Amino acid sequence: MTAKQLSVFIENRRGRLGEVLKVLKDNNVNILSMSLADTTEYGLLRLIVNAPDHGRDVLLSAGFSSMITDILIVKVPHVAGSLQEILTIVAENNIDIEYMYGLSVEANDATIVVKTNELKRACEVLKKNKIDTMTEEEIEAL
Amino acid sequence: MIWNREMECMPRDEMTRLQSERLVKLVEYVYNNVEFYRNRMDAHGVKPSDIHGIEDIVKLPYTTKDDLRDTYPFGLFAAPHSDIVRIHASSGTTGKATVVGYTQNDIDVWSECVARCMSMADVTKDDIIQIAYGYGLFTGGLGAHYGAERLGAMVVPMSTGNSKKLTTMMVDFGATAIACTPSYLLHLSEVLRDEGLIDKIKLKAAICGAEPWTDKMRHEIETRLNITAHDIYGLSEIMGPGVACDCKHHTGLHICEDHFYPEIIDPVTLEPVADGEVGELVFTTITKEGIPLIRYRTKDLTSITHEVCECGRTSARISRFKGRSDDMLIIRGVNVFPSQVEAALVEVEEVTPHYMMIVDRENNLDTLEIQVEIDVRYYTDEVKGIEKLTKKIATVIQQALGISAKIRLMGPNTLKRSEGKAVHVIDNRKLY
Numbered sequence A: 001m002t003a004k005q006l007s008v009f010i011e012n013r014r015g016r017l018g019e020v021l022k023v024l025k026d027n028n029v030n031i032l033s034m035s036l037a038d039t040t041e042y043g044l045l046r047l048i049v050n051a052p053d054h055g056r057d058v059l060l061s062a063g064f065s066s067m068i069t070d071i072l073i074v075k076v077p078h079v080a081g082s083l084q085e086i087l088t089i090v091a092e093n094n095i096d097i098e099y100m101y102g103l104s105v106e107a108n109d110a111t112i113v114v115k116t117n118e119l120k121r122a123c124e125v126l127k128k129n130k131i132d133t134m135t136e137e138e139i140e141a142l
Numbered sequence B: 001m002i003w004n005r006e007m008e009c010m011p012r013d014e015m016t017r018l019q020s021e022r023l024v025k026l027v028e029y030v031y032n033n034v035e036f037y038r039n040r041m042d043a044h045g046v047k048p049s050d051i052h053g054i055e056d057i058v059k060l061p062y063t064t065k066d067d068l069r070d071t072y073p074f075g076l077f078a079a080p081h082s083d084i085v086r087i088h089a090s091s092g093t094t095g096k097a098t099v100v101g102y103t104q105n106d107i108d109v110w111s112e113c114v115a116r117c118m119s120m121a122d123v124t125k126d127d128i129i130q131i132a133y134g135y136g137l138f139t140g141g142l143g144a145h146y147g148a149e150r151l152g153a154m155v156v157p158m159s160t161g162n163s164k165k166l167t168t169m170m171v172d173f174g175a176t177a178i179a180c181t182p183s184y185l186l187h188l189s190e191v192l193r194d195e196g197l198i199d200k201i202k203l204k205a206a207i208c209g210a211e212p213w214t215d216k217m218r219h220e221i222e223t224r225l226n227i228t229a230h231d232i233y234g235l236s237e238i239m240g241p242g243v244a245c246d247c248k249h250h251t252g253l254h255i256c257e258d259h260f261y262p263e264i265i266d267p268v269t270l271e272p273v274a275d276g277e278v279g280e281l282v283f284t285t286i287t288k289e290g291i292p293l294i295r296y297r298t299k300d301l302t303s304i305t306h307e308v309c310e311c312g313r314t315s316a317r318i319s320r321f322k323g324r325s326d327d328m329l330i331i332r333g334v335n336v337f338p339s340q341v342e343a344a345l346v347e348v349e350e351v352t353p354h355y356m357m358i359v360d361r362e363n364n365l366d367t368l369e370i371q372v373e374i375d376v377r378y379y380t381d382e383v384k385g386i387e388k389l390t391k392k393i394a395t396v397i398q399q400a401l402g403i404s405a406k407i408r409l410m411g412p413n414t415l416k417r418s419e420g421k422a423v424h425v426i427d428n429r430k431l432y
């Protein structure tokens, strides 16, 4: 199952990240995890939030480039080598990962966010190999 | 040193007489040889027989860069192609080049004018001069080259792009003069300093042009290299470098007035302004054969004086430039118009038409950054997507301007929208 990520383009200007976070706060959008890919000129902010569509709308009306990206949230058991195992399976199926970052750490497992341009096939491969993913509803319930 | 005392120190009334004779001949010549001017003058209701002297020049219509563009490539040529021996070209507002042609006589006049300018910097036949302007369609390289040869100097045709080779040869050859853009010379002074060569050079004088610069920059160059630096002015439409230059008194640039008749006009009303008042510089090429221009509007803002200079020259002097009456920028010696950027960006669908050009100078070299807003429909959350788009825009801009620019993508609505005339340029170089 896929989930939604809120992505925001921010030019590297002092205070710009803070402005994004303030808009989300003022509109009661709760951030569960974030990753920032940055260069000297701009940053790509990727957020897992409780209400991604609402988050995008409020950011757009506040003048930020924001969009929804479909991603996978994969559960990784707390066993040494489990992440490597998952990545091996993905690679063996010729699926390229664009980026990934950690989402949360629970008692029995951790979750990671995975972006690939072959979402549908990735879902099937993971399912076939009995690797759990989280649904949007599960995220919203967090 | 004065190269041509007769012309450069001619009493004012004699100069007026000479200019009058030449103008009458020129108007007759262009009317009979250039269809564009014949039509333009007919429409303006003025005939060659109405022009009796230089004071009648105000009866003639102006010529603009648009006229050159509209008649691209050879429409304003007055001499048959068999008499044209050289072509030069410069970039125009819409990507179409402005093409100029020279007869052998034009090349001779040009060389003479550059020789006069270099003499103002006391360059003589005993000097070794490095020409570090670009050679090719740009008038800088070949123009300075022919002038220096006319002087009889030993000419080293360096062209541009290899500072290391230039500084090595400057030391090894014992070069005593250099012709290049002022910003490049400042850059070279740093290279020389970093390599510990400042004490090993024999440089005495520099003839700098092709871009606006300040007295502060001149002092900087003169102190760093222990030389005198001179400001040579020109534009390809009129001839190239050598239209005017400042002498050692640096009280304005002496115009080669026996070949280029100057006027200063109000750019809005197009009426002449008095000596000392700032206006747009207009030239009539009173001896040119290849592509003579009548009352050509340079768009350069300056003022003029006809007082005799301390150096003894009687020629009219224009002050350092005070800006442009259009929005042209000169970046790394290349003419750049914001409209070129605008036209180029229209071809990139991933961005909005909003942009900002930021021109600066780092280590004495011009830099250009273009900020562009991404269209929200084409937004991507992958670094490689953004980089691909940046590269695409950079390529389009390079093709349109002929110089590279740093592209900076911005979020939507981050670039200022202004009411009325939009501001598209921030020039941090402070050249005027």
Ligand SMILES: [Zn+2]
Pocket (backbone or CB within 6 Å): B246, B247, B248, B249, B254, B309, B310, B311, B312, B313
């Ligand atoms: Zn003088």
